[in-house]
Amino acid sequence: MLSQLDIRISLLLPLLLLALPRTVTAEEKIRFNRDVRPILSENCFACHGQDAKKRKAKLRLDKSEAAIAERDDIRAIAPGNLEKSEAWLRIISEDKDEVMPPEDSHKELSGAQKDVLRQWILQGAQYEDHWAFIAPVAKALPDAGRGIDHFIDAKLKELGLTSTAEASHNALIRRVAYAVTGLPPTPEELAQFLADQKPGAYERMVDRYLASRHYGEEMARHWLDVARYADTHGMHLDNERQMFAYRDWVVDAFNRNLPFDQFTIEQIAGDLIPDASVDQLVATGFNRCNITTGEGGTIAAEFIFRYAVERASTTAQTWLGLTAGCAVCHDHKFDPIPTKDFYSFYAFFHSNADPALDGNKLLTAPVVKVTPSDDDAKTVEFNKRAAELDVQIAGIEKRIAAAASRIKYVDPAALTPPPEPEVKEVIWFEDGFPKGTIEVTGPPLKLVTREEGPVFRGKLAIRRTAKNAIGQDVYSQGKFTVPRDGTFFAHCYLDPKDPPEAIMLQFFVGGWNHRVVWGAHEKIGWGKVNTHQRVDMGSLPEKGKWVRLEFAADKVGLKPGTTVTGYALTQFSGTMGWDHFGISSTTDPAKDPAYSWQAWKAQPEATRNQDLSPDLQKRFKGKAPDKWNTKEETELRNQWLGRVCLGARKELEPLTSEKAGIGTQRAALAQERAAYESSMHSTFIWRDLQKPRDSFVMLRGAYNKPGEKVEPDTPAVLPPLEKANPDGRATRLDLAKWMVSRENPLTARVAVNRFWQQLFGVGLVKTGHDFGTQGDLPTHPKLLDWLAVRFQDESWDMKKLMRLMLVSDAFRRTSSGSADLWQADAENRYLARGPRIRLDAEQLRDAALLAGGLLVKKMGGKGVRTYQPPNIWEPVGFRGSNTAKYKRDNGDALYRRSIYTFLKRTAPAPFMANFDAPNREASCYRRDRSNTPLQALQLLNDVQFFEAARGLATRMMVTSKDPAGRVNYAYQVVLSRAAAADELELIGDYYQKQVAKYKAAPAEAAKAITFGDSKPPDGVDAPELAAWTLVANLILNLDENIIRN
């Protein structure tokens, strides 16, 4: 307990008292973690701690056994006995060579600190494990309903601070709306809340905002600082990279309230989840967000090492609140993370398949293509059009069936003698290509005569040489139809002195997806092996003679009726000729299911059924022809006539043509859809190398000085890792699951603390990234534990946790307070008053756009390039960089929410940087909230804010004719309250002054209302609008608007 005197001091010297060790009285029980460890950690552990290499006199003071052990009759610490405690004698020594800490450490113990140590030794020098490494336990609360406030109020009572009253409803809704959605309430939302007089109105209001889709955007904004997400690589050229799908994943994950454990697992190891969805792969972008280089001259090993260190450190900091960074070079002096443990952790992140050099590419592998979702506008449209065409096709089929029933059909199989089979050959290449475009890989197309080289048939043949590379002739703009039972043939001549290593034929049907290849197919690569994309035909044909190659069209997946528009004759290395290439087909009407009903019927059911409409397929499943009754046979035959029978084609014209026409449209639509889907963006993901890299302790953190080999593992000071495969190597998935296991003492605390910081401005542990022994102690340790346990008990439900904090009394207090209160707790760590914090860069801009009626609420997609003063990118850009020159977007892109602003790391948008948004080069756990003149200049003069002011002025003028009404409206929009009488008067006076000036200088007024891309309303009174614009500009610059009250 603090004495009266202490409390008085706390009012005078608040921070000294709250943040530094307290003065102690003789009776008071000293606690090691709270009182002693910070002193030892700061002053002693550097030489007498964990790091064996830096340890002096072989003494460590961080472990009880070592500290009290007797060596040569001396004990560093003798519990209960000051005179026998060598450490104490050194601390109070006046001998310059003896005193601890030594002079050259530039450290000195204060009188109060010495007192603490003295008392502690006298009381028995008891050690405690570091609080954050002991799993949180929560005791049942006596007043369970009070939750958070139980702890907050107890502490306030202890400190003798009196809390303020609940804030006004106007203040509350604005606070909640900003905290949850990053936007102020609209006047409608305000009215709804004020009108709700029933109990629970506040909770209902909170729930409305938690359900808003803007909740995900606001939550994501904070997470993306931690994840260091940006739109460029960050080093050297700082070219654009494409991974906005990760940003959108984060927004969506919050909006669908993905539980935090799953949120964790997917980001750390989504790729290792069995049957991982594209979405889960996208989530692994978390650890692809780090900065990378593409700089020429870079030594690859150095950067593979650096990336792994960065990813391991960021992961440890994000989830465990451990700053493992110093263990890169040496044993962690203060935290019990030896270097070996760091590199074991690092080993999890050392085998990503991404290269050391990013290639300055938009997409540095591994990447995944992101498929559109079902509610994607374009996809919806595709589905609609496809359904319409399907209806039309069904209609025509009905008419065809009706027409077919009137045909007098004679089965050719029934004729005697049966008709002669007919052989048809279509030539695709002979003496040259058909009309169209020819492209080549390698030297120009060469057609040789018999005098010049081997020719199989006709006058000319292709002859091509490729030198240890792919060579090919590619023909496009043709229109070949694949016949039924077609067989391709082609003739090749391989030069016996210089034979190719592989030869290939390729066909183009909306894409190059049909290939046959002879020889060493991997030399050419292309296409997935053992699919139609790459059919392996075995060894190369005989050399030194023309060989006829043959294969069924079906073998390369070319169905009858398919239109082939191009082909390619390809080889790898060597010299060869091609000639006489085409497709042949034989028709025997009596045996052909496309001419003979009997022949069709005789086919196996599975083959037959493919030709039928879905409903007939269903009805006739498992029903053999001998079970068909006459009616059924007629029905089936009519469908066969309409759908299959080539002999009936003529008689069913023009219906079949019409059907074919719609069929073509349907196919074109499918193609368009395929093209759209394949043009969808991709995103960086995590994939491990097939064979993981060996990881080593890197001596002194040097990339080229490997020491002892390590296996992936978690720090020994934390609970052991459970491996899915106990005999195998630990995986990232094991790691991710360990992070969110009940035994892990850190993850839940760190997460809860981060959300607390988001809502209250400062975390319960101020150093939210450092829960180690060097970090700050929590102001309310029991509250932190209670929240952490509850968070886990409630299945890591993030919205529930947010709600719990939002509905607490602590969050609802008015932020106004007496000067004493402000002095006593300047940072508001104890929450006697409500949080009052400056808005973040994004919130300021988004709110101004909303006030101006300009905000475009579209979500997701490529980063947009909004207004930016000239010469932000240009003076720093590298000449060859694709982000050297800024080209602003137009239209809606100017008014999107700030989370979607394109973020170039080496030259971030000034409206962001100016208000302390990080450049995302490194993970940022908490933004500074500075207060600078450059911020004032921006809010006053930046076109984004001035245009928004004009938008607001326009809305003011539309809403009310009366000046007071106009100001009141602006106050409602911006501050969620009505203006007071004295405010109206002050602003009214200013308006009068300003409108008088603009009436006298209408040209100036015209300038003031046309700043920005949006247009003022037609016929507006320019001087009036200009003056109201400045009033709006004034209101948007009020301190009250710049903060979340």
Place this chain on the structure above:
Amino acid sequence: MIHEAQFTLNRRQFFGQSGLRMGGIAMPLMLGQSLSGRASAASEVHPALPGLPHAAAKAKAVIYLHMNGGPSQLDTWDYKPGLVEHFNKDLPDEIRKGQRLSTMTSGQKKFPVAPSKFKFTQHGQCGRWVSELLPHTAKIVDDIALIKTVNTNAINHDPACTFVMTGTEIPGRPSLGSWLSYGLGAETSDLPSFVALMPRYPSGSNGQALYSRLWGPGFLPGRHSGVVLRSAGDPVLYIDNPPGVDRDDRRAMLDTLGELNKKSFAAVGDPDIQTRIAQYEMAFRMQGSVPELTDISKETKATLDLYGPEATNSGSFASSALLARRLVERGVRVVQIMHRGWDSHGNLPAELGNQCRDTDQGCAGLIQDLKQRGMLDDTLVIWGGEFGRTVYSQGALSRQKYGRDHHPRNFCMWMAGGGIKGGVVHGETDDFSYSPVENPVNVNDINATILHCLGINHERFSVRHQGLNLRLTGVEDAHPVKQILA
């Protein structure tokens, strides 16, 4: 060691008072006000940290002339007459000693020695050898201390620049200027304490990228960020009022805004409101002082002549050098000029000639100008890049044309002014300018020297971040270069 808590206390206490002192006072416009000498301490916006400087400071301000890309030491300051004998011969193995190379030349089969084609002559009372490329700097050699053995840990631009400017290769740390602004505070309330300038560079040169982290605040509060003073567009971002809004409109509006904010303060009690009122007033004053700052019409012809014909050409290096003096004169703590184009891998003689012509007179003029005004005594000027260049040629070599790759092992920097002894040279390299043979100086030592000149003991100037006490000069031992100190 400064605790975050102490720092916060200090800031809060300060603003609690200064806000009261400044709030609501419509400061007289700086226009027309006398600006000779440093602004008075009375208008300080943020003071030095308690206990800083640790010792009497020789220099109060810093002008850092950063030659981005890696100027060739061999063709400017590190005179190696013996190399002519080795023209086109392979660099001896006993010199190279298998040291790592950038992968731009590590694949080369030969490492042919390329002697400088430029003539060196001795200058000044100190008899310094200077290349013919620097005729103007040659005139001030008695004012500067040359260090020939600066070495860096990085071999590529991005990490090397980040190291030179932030003391570590990995992004995320505060820049030198931010450290100084944070530690020593500001001396003016009309201009930012740290300003970065990015002049044009010759069009044929190989310009590398710059990064905002080179003048960024890292983990320090954002107000210690270098403010870019731009040669095109608004000189300071958003300094110009929107079209149709003039200075009187702003004044009237700020008066009303101040009144309303004061009411807020009375009701809420948050001292940050008073700070905000003060910052809006400072913004207004900056709107007055910045145009005056960039208006050089009152500079005498004699002064302009020192900087050469480009001095009146806005955005040139010479005009930036002149602006640097004007900034320091007005109380700005740190000015960083980032001049690009020194990365000559191919046609070095032509490119380097252009680079030197672009900067030589501006550098010399700046030193002379500062000296004439008595400002050189307490202004520290630093010249240098992020690394040097190899003695062997990258690509084709002839007597007239050669290229040089990055060389981290030794390169030249010079310093002049507050705390520095003029006319000295420190460190020596081998006959191939390939390695230091005496007195190597790491980049961390350079930064320790800079801090020393400003009265700061670099070992005692640290900030707690992520569980570490971080210093500008890193964890390895670093020492001010005593031999060049006055």
